[in-house]
Each structure stands twice: as C-alpha cells, then as structure tokens.
Amino acid sequence: MKRAIPAVISAATALTLVLAGCGGEDEPADPNAPVTITLAGWSLSTTPEFKTLADGFHAAHPNVTVELKEYDATNYDTQMTADLAAGTAPDVYVLKNLKNFYTYQSGGQLLDVSDAGGDAGAAYKVDGKSYAVAYRQDSWVLFYNKDLFGKAKVAPPDGGWTWDDYATAAKALTTGLKAGGSKATGTYQHVFQSTVQGFALAQTPGADLLSGDFGYLKPYYQRSLDLQAAGAQPTFGTATTNKLTYQAQFGKQQSAMLLMGTWYIATLLKQRASGDADTFEWGMAPAPQFDKSTTGASATPVTFGDPTGLGINPKASKAKQAAAKEFLTYVAAEDAGKALAGIGITPAKISDAVTQSLFGLDGVPQDDLSKLAYAKHDTKAENPISKHTAGLQNLLNDTHTAILSDSKGLDEAITEAQNRAKNEVLNQ
Amino acid sequence: MATMSRTRHRRGLVWRNTVAGWAFILPNFVGFAALTLVPVVVLFYLAFTNWNVFGVAEWTGTANFRRMWSDASFWTALRNTTYYTVFHIPLTMAASLGLALLLNRKLRGVAFFRTVAFFPYITSIVAIAVVWNQLFSPEYGPLNAFLRGVGVDDPPGWTTSADWSMPAVIIVGTWRYMGYYMLLFLAGLQTIPTQLYEAAEIDGASAWQRFVNVTIPGLRHTTFFVTVMLTIESFKVFDLILVMTQGGPGQSTLVLSQYIYQKGFVENQFGYASAVSIVLFAICFGVTVIQFLVNRRGER
Numbered sequence: 001m002k003r004a005i006p007a008v009i010s011a012a013t014a015l016t017l018v019l020a021g022c023g024g025e026d027e028p029a030d031p032n033a034p035v036t037i038t039l040a041g042w043s044l045s046t047t048p049e050f051k052t053l054a055d056g057f058h059a060a061h062p063n064v065t066v067e068l069k070e071y072d073a074t075n076y077d078t079q080m081t082a083d084l085a086a087g088t089a090p091d092v093y094v095l096k097n098l099k100n101f102y103t104y105q106s107g108g109q110l111l112d113v114s115d116a117g118g119d120a121g122a123a124y125k126v127d128g129k130s131y132a133v134a135y136r137q138d139s140w141v142l143f144y145n146k147d148l149f150g151k152a153k154v155a156p157p158d159g160g161w162t163w164d165d166y167a168t169a170a171k172a173l174t175t176g177l178k179a180g181g182s183k184a185t186g187t188y189q190h191v192f193q194s195t196v197q198g199f200a201l202a203q204t205p206g207a208d209l210l211s212g213d214f215g216y217l218k219p220y221y222q223r224s225l226d227l228q229a230a231g232a233q234p235t236f237g238t239a240t241t242n243k244l245t246y247q248a249q250f251g252k253q254q255s256a257m258l259l260m261g262t263w264y265i266a267t268l269l270k271q272r273a274s275g276d277a278d279t280f281e282w283g284m285a286p287a288p289q290f291d292k293s294t295t296g297a298s299a300t301p302v303t304f305g306d307p308t309g310l311g312i313n314p315k316a317s318k319a320k321q322a323a324a325k326e327f328l329t330y331v332a333a334e335d336a337g338k339a340l341a342g343i344g345i346t347p348a349k350i351s352d353a354v355t356q357s358l359f360g361l362d363g364v365p366q367d368d369l370s371k372l373a374y375a376k377h378d379t380k381a382e383n384p385i386s387k388h389t390a391g392l393q394n395l396l397n398d399t400h401t402a403i404l405s406d407s408k409g410l411d412e413a414i415t416e417a418q419n420r421a422k423n424e425v426l427n428q
Numbered sequence: 429m430a431t432m433s434r435t436r437h438r439r440g441l442v443w444r445n446t447v448a449g450w451a452f453i454l455p456n457f458v459g460f461a462a463l464t465l466v467p468v469v470v471l472f473y474l475a476f477t478n479w480n481v482f483g484v485a486e487w488t489g490t491a492n493f494r495r496m497w498s499d500a501s502f503w504t505a506l507r508n509t510t511y512y513t514v515f516h517i518p519l520t521m522a523a524s525l526g527l528a529l530l531l532n533r534k535l536r537g538v539a540f541f542r543t544v545a546f547f548p549y550i551t552s553i554v555a556i557a558v559v560w561n562q563l564f565s566p567e568y569g570p571l572n573a574f575l576r577g578v579g580v581d582d583p584p585g586w587t588t589s590a591d592w593s594m595p596a597v598i599i600v601g602t603w604r605y606m607g608y609y610m611l612l613f614l615a616g617l618q619t620i621p622t623q624l625y626e627a628a629e630i631d632g633a634s635a636w637q638r639f640v641n642v643t644i645p646g647l648r649h650t651t652f653f654v655t656v657m658l659t660i661e662s663f664k665v666f667d668l669i670l671v672m673t674q675g676g677p678g679q680s681t682l683v684l685s686q687y688i689y690q691k692g693f694v695e696n697q698f699g700y701a702s703a704v705s706i707v708l709f710a711i712c713f714g715v716t717v718i719q720f721l722v723n724r725r726g727e728r
Contacts, residue, residue: 078693085481103696107482237588241565243558390695395501402678407590413678424499 035323036065037316038090040080042073048343050094053135056339057330064323066092084109084313091316092324095132095309098123098383099390104311105131106387111312116325120332120348123307123381134307134348135331136340138261139379140198141303142166142288143268146281146365148184148256152176157285159369160295166257166288167223170232173256186232188255189224190246191239193393193400194304194382195259196220202304202380203290210386212421214396214414221403221410228404236404251277259287261305262374266344269363283365284373294378301373306382307348350375391425474702481696492703502704504679505687508594512683513662515598520658521651523606528613529643542614546607553604557671560600561587587673590680597681601668605661609654616650617643652723656716663712684708 041050054066069090071079077100083089084104095101101124104110110131113121121130142157149156152173161169170186177184189195200220201207207216227233233255234244250258251271258264265284271277286301294302310331312324330336334354337347341357355375358364383389399417402408408416475492479485496502531542548556563571564586575583584592620642628638644651666685669675675682675690684704692701 081481081696103480103482107480109482235567235588237566237585238568241561241569241587243561394690394694398676398678398682401674401676402590402680405585405588405590405677407588407677407680420500424501428495 032063033319034063034065035319036067037092037320037324037327038067038069039310039327040071040076040090040093041068042071042076042094044068044070047073049136049340049345052339052343053327053331053336056336057327060330060335061323061326064326066327087315089313089315091313091320092310092327093313095124095311097308098306098381098385099393101132101309102385102387102389105385108314109311111314111316111321113312113325113328116328117332118329120309124309124311124385126385132309132311133328133332134309135336136308136345137305137348137350137379138263138308138346139303139305139377140194140259140261140287141373141377142285143250143258143260143264144283144285145250145253145256146283148173148177148182148253148280151180151182152256156283157369159286159297159301159372160292161285161288162291162295163220163223163288167227167232170227170257171230174230174232177256184253185234185255187227187257187259188233188244188246188249189227189259190249191236191244191404193397196224196404197396197400198304198382199259199287201382203294203302205290209384209392210388210426212392212418212426214399214417214421217399217414218410224404225406225410236401240405247271247277253278253280262346265346265358265364269344269361272363281365283367284370286373286377300376300378302378302380304380304382346374388425388428391428392421395420395425471702471705474699475706476703477699478697479699481698485699488699492700493707495700496703496707501679501682502687505682505684508679508681509663509665509683509685511594512598512601512665513659515595516601516662516665517655517658519598519602520605520609521654523602524609524654525613525647527606527610528617529639531610532614532617542610545610548604548606549608551604553667554671556600556604557668560596561672564588564596588677590677593673593677593680597669597672600672601662601665604668605658609658612650612654613647616647620646648726652719656719659715659719660712663708663715 039050039054041047044050050068054068057066058064076094076096080089080093081103084093084107089109095104105124105126112129112131113133114130117130117133120133120135123134124130124132142161144157146156153176154169154172157166157169166187173186174184177186197217197220200217201209204216224233228235234249238244246258246260246264247267249255250260250264251268268277268282272279286295287303289295289301294300310328312321312328316324332348334349334351337349337351337354338357340347341354342361344358344361346358347354355371358374359366359371364370383393395417399413402416403410403413474485476487476489477485478488478491527545531538531545535541563569566572566583566585566588569586571586572583584595586592586596624642624646625638628642633641664685665683666689669681669683669686670689673681675686685708688701688704688708691697691704
C-alpha cells in the first residue's frame with residue numbers, strides 16, 4: 001500500500017506531462033488541411049450573431065470549422081479571465097467592451113493581429129499594433145414613438161436637435177400626453193451611467209476621462225435632473241427600485257423617446273413579433289448634440305459606443321492562429337456585415353448594402369431620418385484604453401447614482417469624484 | 429515474546445484506525461483543501477503582491493496595506509460595515525429572541541407561525557431584494573404610501589437616498605435573519621427546566637423578573653453562539669447589499685466585502701483585494717476572540 005502511492009503519483013505526473021506536451025505541438029502547415037477553431041460566445045440560443053459568423057465563414061472556407069463555446073452573458077469577462085489564466089480558453093474570444101481590453105492586452109492574452117481585418121483593428125491599437133478586430137459597432141441614437149408624438153401634438157425630431165431641444169420636446173410631450181389622458185413620460189433615460197456620461201465625454205470639446213477633470217459632466221447632469229424634476233422622465237429612484245427595463249418602457253409605450261444603442265433595434269423587432277412590445281410607428285433620430293455645429297443635413301452627428309471585437313488567444317497553435325486570422329478578416333468585411341445586418345445587428349463597417357439589408361427587415365421604419373441616424377455618425381469610443389479606465393468608470397458610477405438620486409449636490413459630487421480619481425486611481 | 433506481538437498487534441490496529449479515519453475525512457478534506465484551504469493560503473501571499481490574474485504576481489511588500497491606509501473608499505467601506513454591524517446585531521438579537529419567546533408557548537397553530545417566521549431565511553436573496561425594493565419605492569411604494577397616510581409629509585427615500593439606504597438594508601437584513609436565530613433561541617429555551625420557572629413563580633417573581641433571572645441566564649450559551657455567528661455574518665455582508673443597492677447611492681452602502689469584489693473581480697487588482705480581505709478577516713477574528721474571552725470570564 002505504502003509503496004503503491006508514490007508509484008501512482010509518478011505515473012500520473014508522467015501522464016500529465018505527456019498530455020501537456022501533446023497540446024503544445026503544432027499541426028503541419030498545409031493551408032487546406034481541415035482545421036477546427038473554437039469561438040467564445042454567450043447566450044447562444046438568444047444571441048444568433050456568433051452562429052451567423054461561424055456558419056458564414058465555414059461556407060466561404062470549407063476546410064475551417066468554427067466551433068462555438070458558450071459562456072454566461074453577465075459573467076462573461078470573469079469566466080473568460082479565469083479560462084485564459086488556466087489556459088483553457090477558446091482560440092478566438094469576444095471583447096465585449098473596451099473597459100476590459102486593457103487587462104487582456106497588457107496581460108499578454110491577445111495575439112498581434114495587425115495583419116488581419118484592415119482598419120477594423122483601429123480601436124484596439126496599442127503602440128501601433130492591433131490586438132483585436134471589431135465586428136460590430138453599436139452607437140447610441142434617439143428612438144422615438146411617432147404615434148405618441150402625434151398624440152401629444154409635438155413636432156418629431158428633425159435631425160437638428162441639441163440637448164436643449166430634446167429637453168423642451170420631452171417636457172412638451174409629457175404635458176401633451178397628460179392632456180390626452182396618457183400617463184406616458186416624454187422620455188426615458190435608463191439608469192446606465194453611459195446614458196449621461198457617454199454623451200458628455202463623446203460630445204464635449206476637450207473632455208478627457210483620464211485627465212481626472214470631470215467638469216464636462218455638469219451640464220449633462222443638470223439636464224437629467226431638470227427632466228426628472230419636471231416629471232418628463234421617471235426618476236432614478238423609481239427606475240431602480242421598480243427595476244424598470246428600457247425595453248418595456250419604450251416597447252410598451254410608457255415613454256415617447258429613448259436614448260439607447262443600436263443593439264435595441266433587434267430586440268424591439270423580436271419583442272414586437274412575440275408580443276412583448278406593442279406595435280406602433282417608431283423611428284430613429286441622431287442623438288441630441290452638444291451644440292448646433294454638429295446638427296443638420298451636412299454635418300455628422302457625434303455619438304458614442306464601444307466596438308465589439310474578436311481577439312485571438314496566443315496559446316492557440318500556429319495552424320489555428322492562421323485560420324483564426326482569416327476568420328477575423330472575414331468578420332470585418334462586408335459579407336459578414338450584411339449577414340449581421342440581416343439579423344438586426346450593426347456591423348463594424350456600415351455600407352449602403354448593410355443599411356439596405358437592415359432596413360429590409362420587417363418592422364424597421366423606412367423614413368430618411370432613421371436611415372441617416374443609423375448610417376451616418378461620428379462614433380467615439382465610450383472608454384479610452386488605459387489601466388485606469390475600469391477604476392475611473394467605477395467611481396464615476398458612484399457619482400452617477402449619488403447625483404441622480406439627489407443624494408448629493410451636483411458640484412459636491414463632481415468635486416468628490418475628482419478627488420477620488422486623483423487619490424485612488426490616477427496615482428496607482 | 430507475547431508482549432512484543434501484542435505491541436505489534438496494537439501498532440497495526442492504530443495504523444489501521446488512522447487509515448480508516450483518513451479515508452473517512454478524505455473526500456471532504458480534498459474538497460475543502462482545493463476550494464478553501466489552498467485559496468486562503470494563496471490569498472495571504474497575494475496580499476503582498478501586485479497581480480492582475482495574468483502572468484506572475486509581483487512582490488510589493490506592504491505596499492497594498494500602505495495604500496489602504498490612505499484610501500478614502502476603504503475607510504468609507506469600513507465605516508459602513510461597522511454601521512451595518514452595530515445596528516444589525518442588536519436588532520436581530522432582539523427580534524429573534526422576541527419571536528422565540530412568543531412562539532415557545534402552547535399556542536394553536538404554533539408550528540405554522542414558526543414556519544412563517546423562518547420563511548425569509550429560505551427565500552432567495554434576489555427575490556427578497558426585488559420585492560423589498562418595490563416596497564421601499566419612494567414614490568409608488570406601499571411603505572411610503574402608508575407613511576403618508578399616517579401623516580408623514582416627507583417620507584424617507586429609503587434605498588434611493590444616501591441617508592436612508594443603510595437603514596433600509598439593515599431592516600431587510602434583520603427581517604431575513606431573525607427566523608434563523610429564532611430557531612436557535614427556541615432550541616435554547618427548550619433546554620431551560622420548567623421547574624426553575626415554577627420555583628421562581630412560587631417565590632413571587634414577576635414575568636419580567638423570571639425573564640431576567642431565569643431565561644437570560646439559561647440562554648447564555650445560545651446567546652453567545654448567536655452573537656458570534658451574527659458578528660461574522662454582519663461583517664461579511666455582501667449578497668444583500670449587492671442585489672439591493674450595489675453599494676449606492678454614491679458610496680452610502682459600500683461594505684468591505686463588496687469593495688473586495690469591486691477591486692478584485694471588476695478592476696482586476698487581486699493583490700489589493702486580497703490585502704483588504706486580510707483586514708476583514710483580522711477584524712472578524714479579533715472581534716470573535718474578544719467575544720470568547722469575555723464569555724470565558726463570565727463563566728468563571
């Protein structure tokens with residue numbers, strides 16, 4: 001018995017070493033040899049984009065099979081981090097946002113993919129090299145309910161709105177709807193910090209998250225507070241305690257306007273079909289602007305949104321890396337874009353064909369302003385790439401809840417955020 | 429000769445017993461070692477490093493602890509945790525003891541009421557948070573509707589106000605745990621011999637005197653156990669806060685466990701998060717040791 005234990009241990013160790021050795025070997029480099037690469041995704045049954053990309057690529061490259069590996073949507077980054085650290089992550093994985101890109105890249109968990117996908121890697125550049133390729137690029141627009149605008153007798157957005165125009169319309173809508181016997185509010189800004197801070201950072205000239213100077217947030221918060229106080233949108237407290245969802249708020253016609261990312265298009269279409277949303281005339285308009293200089297037919301409206309990208313696990317074998325790079329090039333190109341638009345998703349590169357494909361879907365509005373809002377905008381990244389980003393976003397979330405719940409005065413909250421940024425994040 | 433073989437026999441027996449003992453605890457021990465013991469030991473090492481999950485942890489000595497000293501958010505979290513603890517422990521003790529006394533009588537349907545009191549403890553914490561948040565809703569919630577009904581003009585904002593969010597969380601925490609501790613007190617109450625109460629009654633003791641002189645001393649051990657458990661549970665409060673307020677509004681309900689989670693799993697600063705964990709551990713450990721010392725002195 002005593003002697004058996006060391007024997008078993010050494011046998012197990014030997015076996016592990018042999019198995020580990022096998023995993024590291026490279027397959028022969030024949031470009032047409034069958035290869036299977038694995039791709040991370042989440043909620044596969046309700047998120048069809050991963051399968052769309054995998055199937056589309058396999059059709060174009062029959063020797064490469066893309067196998068999907070499912071993760072939990074809410075804990076995606078935590079699970080992916082654990083799998084990468086353990087060496088069991090898939091060959092290609094999704095970068096859900098830019099906030100965590102820094103951790104992956106600086107941790108050596110992303111292969112240099114500058115030679116794949118062309119300029120789709122621009123958002124993921126560090127020291128001149130790209131570490132991922134964007135396949136979708138959502139941007140924030142203004143969704144509005146044409147029926148409720150008509151009922152309240154308020155002029156719908158014309159593409160020339162600044163934030164003040166938006167606020168005036170929201171208040172007029174609330175009054176008009178109340179007169180018409182409806183309880184709906186003029187607008188709904190969801191509890192996300194992006195709803196206020198994303199626009200403020202993207203649109204204010206000279207605003208810089210990493211400077212630690214957050215004065216640029218003030219006018220944006222002031223407007224949100226005014227809208228809350230005027231009853232033109234549900235208060236932050238009501239939204240958090242009652243767990244209001246933006247899908248129900250707009251889909252069930254509780255609010256006439258909604259600021260949201262273009263991912264909501266696919267959701268709204270699906271919910272109309274399933275009955276979770278009412279059927280009404282809706283449209284999209286460019287997000288309200290900082291000032292008149294970026295409004296109107298000839299200007300390009302400024303908005304924000306993080307790209308969603310794909311990166312390659314450096315632990316993948318050489319043959320798999322080559323196939324994975326081809327896959328990245330495929331997802332950034334127009335064919336994949338059209339396929340994605342066909343399921344209501346906004347691809348990284350919007351062309352006329354892509355816009356046509358999306359606007360060909362049943363239930364999508366056909367007016368020119370909606371098409372313009374979808375296709376033409378200067379989309380700034382929501383987050384800069386830096387080791388301080390996650391820390392700053394976290395403390396600004398505290399600022400967000402403190403201001404909107406009226407727990408702290410605007411100036412006091414911003415000053416506190418600046419002090420915390422200086423003493424707790426930027427000095428690390 | 430006979431003694432030698434007997435010693436050998438005994439040694440064999442001891443060996444066999446040891447093996448059998450190990451065999452019994454091994455399945456549990458392997459799980460405990462892999463999921464708790466090893467991670468905890470590693471945590472003590474990580475607390476002195478800078479580590480973001482990938483690559484090798486870089487030894488930084490006491491840098492994490494020095495950083496904590498000047499980290500205002502850490503102190504806010506510590507202050508909030510203490511706030512929660514200081515109110516949660518006595519309130520839960522009082523509520524659970526009160527319930528236990530009430531339900532220790534021969535009452536019709538006592539089993540039903542005991543079950544009802546225990547219900548919150550077995551209900552999912554997420555469900556509790558959602559429902560209580562709705563009850564607390566400042567504008568449309570039934571709680572404030574009631575308060576307005578009885579003449580309170582400016583009812584609190586509860587979870588949406590920095591001043592009232594902690595009291596709101598404490599109320600829900602107390603409501604959730606009182607059933608569990610009631611059960612412990614009930615068990616304690618049943619061990620007090622009824623003769624003591626009868627003797628006290630014959631001596632003319634009032635109900636209050638019986639409570640102070642018979643019940644309280646009789647529950648000594650239970651009370652001590654409940655206090656220790658409640659203290660540890662209060663210091664490591666996490667799930668309730670995370671689902672009810674996420675530490676907000678602002679940092680008004682940020683507690684240590686959540687701060688650890690934020691620094692570790694959200695910001696990937698596992699070294700710093702480990703250092704804060706050690707401080708939390710030290711606080712729990714210190715307070716428990718003091719409680720044991722006080723208890724031992726009382727027993728003498």
